[in-house]
Amino acid sequence: MEENSLNEKEDIKKSLNFIEQIIEEDLQNGKNENRVHTRFPPEPNGYLHIGHAKSICLNYGLAKRYNGKMNLRFDDTNPAKEETEYVEAIKEDVKWLGADWEDREFYASDYFEQLYQWAIVLIKKGFAYVCELNAEQIAEMKGTPTRPGTASPYRERATEENLMLFARMRAGEFEENTKILRAKIDMESPNMQMRDPILYRIIKKEHHRTGNKWCIYPMYDFAHGQSDYIEGITHSICTLEFEVHRPLYNWFLEKLVKTPYKPRQIEFARLNLSYTVMSKRKLLELVQKNYVNGWTDPRMPTISGLRRRGYTPEAIRMFAEKVGIAKRDNLIDLGLLEFCIREDLNKKAQRAMAVMNPLKVVITNYDDTLTEYLEAINNPEDVEAGTHDVPFSKILYIEQEDFMETPPKKYFRLSPGNEVRLRYAYFIKCNEVVKDENNQILEIHCTYDPASKGGKSPDGRKVKSTIHWVSQQHAIKAEARLYDRLFLAEVPDKTEDGTDYKANLNPDSLIIKDCYVEPYLRNAKSGDKFQFERIAYFCVDPESNEDKLIFNRTVTLKDTWAKINNNE
């Protein structure tokens, strides 16, 4: 009995993902002196996105779970694409997410000399040669997945000549695209990666870290596995497309080092999110062609974009946890990400009242000159959060949607003759609708019940709806940036012939408008998060200042009424 319940507990706790299972097996077998050491290896050629966040949480989470370490390593082997700006942005994002690489900030470029020496070892062993074919010739002779390749005429070059040519490549004696160093493996391998892959190419560009020291640069394939080896990485976790590269990485290490220790590469399926694109190439295009306002645009799936949108690290970590780790291709519902941020903000965000589409309300039986201060609860989910006062006076704004002259069934809000509660204030009843000559509603006249102060109902009278409001004379005008999904299609890449993902861009992904907020928000600072009751979560934009408050809509509240309305 006792034993049984213990086992059950363990079963619930267990349920490891397949990578954790592999690690625990390795641990049980005493591999690598029981070390667990992972790394997050971004290329600094763009900003990190939510897919990288999944990888960061995975790598850092594994290190934490098994008392190990996680390195941050920049894969900077291509000076044509990489920039310091990206390095800085990446570091900020990883840190913000809560992953700590301590003092282990590394660069593949730290290992250029070692890699160069290793290339020489391969040449000396007869496993590499300098090839003078051009790009088209190489591609042609590489064959196809169904047709074997053919050998380069330079394949059997003498070792001494290879050594000499490779040295002269490094010395800058040759132009770009005239010579490369290739591994000599197997031109007929069914695995294309093994058909004499390129190790080094000539690139005469300044590198963001090594400056002009080098004019030959190792390919990613020749740098990655060895970098893992140098850093003592035990579990090298990457996405599925590198699965076919694994034999190549193992081949390099097998030829170059003789220790029993080798990094173990494990591949998992990258994150795909509906209504967005994730490839860096496309994100870069959106930025460069100004479809969005930079990498940190709140519509971008970048970590910095999500941050500016109002997402929290906790919500992103929860999301990473919920999407899970597996090897099958997936398309995660954007709704899951939205669930995660609502879940987090519901507990944390202070409540406030704001009116997006104002409708003027005159309380005809309320004193012209009076202002009352009513107590509003900061967060009903968190009693510690306290209260604040909201000014109430004769002329108010309510939401246009919260009044209908001829309401449909199940509409509980304000309408002629109907009574509702103004949150934290009074019950009001609508008596008159004032219109202009075009029959447009100008304002509505209501009476309030003084006995209902604070929104209470001393006689037990029920109202079906509570609506939000602001006092006209006390309200602050602010800018609301209403963000929505960037793409209209669930999978933006699925397009008609002749168009690409950009054809699916949502023209209404950003709507900027004025709104009125209660004076409590006057001193809100960049990054502060609020729930505008009954509307959405908002966060203060970095461009906001005392003269002009700017609120970014993070995510709307769930709207059951909108759903009912749509279904009928």
Add this chain to the structure above:
RNA sequence: UGGCCAGUGGUGUAAUGGUAACACUCCAGAUUUUGGUUCUGUCAUUCUUGGUUCGACUCCAGGCUGGCCAACCA
């Protein structure tokens, strides 16, 4: 006509030879000074065919479907 990987509700992830679980979504209801939150309930013969077994999501074989691989990118 190649190689590698993967197929479990609408979505994602579990169950690792003992009779399909959890989360999101959806739908229905309860509660509510946010049509929010919270709570309850409904939703699957595990791609397919055959085999092994007392017993198969799990093991084996064939088929089907999807993804990846032919950058001097990572």
